[in-house]
Amino acid sequence: MTREAAIARLLAGAGFGAAQRVPLARDASFRHYDRVLGGPHPAVLMDAPPPQEDVRPFVRVARHMAGLGLSVPDILAVDEANGLLLIEDLGDATYPACLAAGLDETLLTGAAIDALAVLHASPPPATLPAWDAAAMTRTAAATFLDWWWPAAFGAPAATAIRDAFGAAMAEMLAPLAALPAGFVHRDYFAANLMWLPDREGARRAGILDFQDAARGPGAYDLVALIEDARRDIAPALRQEMTARYLARRPDLDPEAFRAAMAICAAQRHLRVASLWVRLDRRDGKPHYLVHGPRTWGLLATALRHPATRPLARFLDAHVPESRRGNPQAHAA
Numbered sequence: 188m189t190r191e192a193a194i195a196r197l198l199a200g201a202g203f204g205a206a207q208r209v210p211l212a213r214d215a216s217f218r219h220y221d222r223v224l225g226g227p228h229p230a231v232l233m234d235a236p237p238p239q240e241d242v243r244p245f246v247r248v249a250r251h252m253a254g255l256g257l258s259v260p261d262i263l264a265v266d267e268a269n270g271l272l273l274i275e276d277l278g279d280a281t282y283p284a285c286l287a288a289g290l291d292e293t294l295l296t297g298a299a300i301d302a303l304a305v306l307h308a309s310p311p312p313a314t315l316p317a318w319d320a321a322a323m324t325r326t327a328a329a330t331f332l333d334w335w336w337p338a339a340f341g342a343p344a345a346t347a348i349r350d351a352f353g354a355a356m357a358e359m360l361a362p363l364a365a366l367p368a369g370f371v372h373r374d375y376f377a378a379n380l381m382w383l384p385d386r387e388g389a390r391r392a393g394i395l396d397f398q399d400a401a402r403g404p405g406a407y408d409l410v411a412l413i414e415d416a417r418r419d420i421a422p423a424l425r426q427e428m429t430a431r432y433l434a435r436r437p438d439l440d441p442e443a444f445r446a447a448m449a450i451c452a453a454q455r456h457l458r459v460a461s462l463w464v465r466l467d468r469r470d471g472k473p474h475y476l477v478h479g480p481r482t483w484g485l486l487a488t489a490l491r492h493p494a495t496r497p498l499a500r501f502l503d504a505h506v507p508e509s510r511r512g513n514p515q516a517h518a519a
Contacts, residue, residue, distance in 0.1 A: 193269040194232065201264035201273050202227050216240065222276060229276035230263055237270045245272065245398035251312050257302055258383055258393040277393045280384075282377035283418070290382065293424065299380055299412055300428050301389040303372075304435035307405040311370035318371045318403030320360035324353055327458040335461035338468060338514040339506075348505060355501035359450055362494065366447055368402045375408040376415045405436075406447035407455065414452055416459045416482040449492035456486035457498070464514060479513040487511070 188196075198204055203226035211220040211231070217239040221232040235242050242265070252259045260274035282295055316322070332352060336344040344352075372379075374396055381393030409432055413425040429448070433441050460482040466472040490499040502511070 190234075190236070190269065193266060194234070194271060197264050197266045197269075197271050197273060198223065198226075198232070201230075203230065203273065206230075208232060223273065229278070231260070231274050231276045233272040233274060235270040235272070237268075240270050242270050242272050242398070243267055244400070247312065247314060248397045248400045249274075252306065252394065252397065255305055255309050256390065257305060258381070258386060258390045259397070260393075260395070277381045277383065277395075280382040282380040282382060285382045286377065286418075292420075293427070295380075295382055295392075296412070296424065296428050297431060298382075298389065298391040299375075300409075300431045301435065302392040302394060303375060303405075303408055303412065304432055305389050306372070306394075307369050307408070308436060308438075309370070311368075311400075311402050315370070315400055315402045317368070318373065318401035318407065319368075320357055320363065322401070322403075323360055323454050324356040327356060327454055327461075328352060330458050330461035330465050334465040334468060335514070338464050339510055351501055351505070355497040356454070358497035359453065359495055362443075363404045363447055363450060366404055366406075366443065369405050371401050371403040371405065372397050372408050372411075373399045373401060375411045377412075377418065404447050404451060406444055407451040410448050410452045410455055414456070414485050416456065416478050416485065419481065446492070446494040449489050449494045452489035453486060453492075453495040453498050456482050456489055460486060476513050483512050 195204075198206060203223055206223045206226040208221035208223055211222055218233060218235045221234070223230040223232050233242065233245070235245075246262055246265060246267075249259045249262055253261070258277070260277055262272065262274055264273035265271075282299075285295060286292055328349070332344040332349055336348070372394070375394075379394065379396040381395065383391050383393045409429065413420055413428050429445070433439060433444065436444075460479060463475040463479050463482065466475040489495055490502070
């Protein structure tokens with residue numbers, strides 16, 4: 188069966204046989220989306236081709252989050268073998284679109300914070316993979332050492348460099364093991380949020396792109412939201428939203444949580460700054476390099492926190508500040 192035949196079968200089985208498909212924007216993954224028009228209700232087709240993609244985590248996590256009363260797309264039809272999902276269409280009011288239209292950033296971010304606090308306060312599904320020191324080191328190395336390093340220095344990272352990086356990351360990330368491991372969305376930022384003003388409270392923030400969820404430090408998600416690598420956010424708003432989150436999580440130690448935020452910020456920003464290079468070199472998407480300067484700037488801020496000293500020492504020893512940015516041959 189061809190892929191188009193599998194899609195037609197899925198749509199027909201859900202009552203959308205006569206519907207039309209209109210492509211939506213692609214993201215940085217292998218997935219793409221079509222808006223499905225003319226069916227019984229608004230819907231989106233997620234086309235996530237195996238083996239690069241797997242829709243089963245999306246389905247499991249969506250059901251978990253819906254059970255917490257959060258706004259995620261309803262699952263309308265599933266073809267796991269072919270990587271196809273028909274899901275509820277939450278509309279066009281993405282957070283970036285709303286912010287561009289002048290909606291109150293504090294209002295939108297506050298709703299996202301409230302949803303995040305609900306998500307983090309509840310026990311995560313036991314099936315989620317670990318987002319622990321080993322996973323965080325591995326994913327950072329997969330972009331920083333495997334892609335950014337050879338692009339910046341013209342040669343692969345030597346074994347000694349890899350060993351030193353692994354040791355620095357292990358030392359920096361070690362304190363996170365003492366914190367409770369909860370649900371981590373892993374990409375909780377504006378582009379994955381929808382504004383749903385007709386709903387109430389935390390449900391006003393519609394949540395997307397959660398298939399890579401894991402168990403780990405909730406501080407990681409807060410960093411992703413308020414230190415967005417794709418847009419500038421005022422420091423005052425970051426402080427206000429951190430305080431709002433902590434007010435909704437009285438079970439947390441504020442000092443330990445803020446240290447965890449700095450650690451997660453250092454890991455995330457190094458990984459993402461290098462991810463832009465991989466998207467350019469491997470995937471032919473050089474437009475992502477425009478975010479490089481901002482991401483490296485966020486990393487520099489994170490490295491000023493005492494909790495991130497192991498990584499700061501590694502970079503000081505091996506990566507001069509003048510090289511901390513997009514590789515010169517592909518500078519944005």
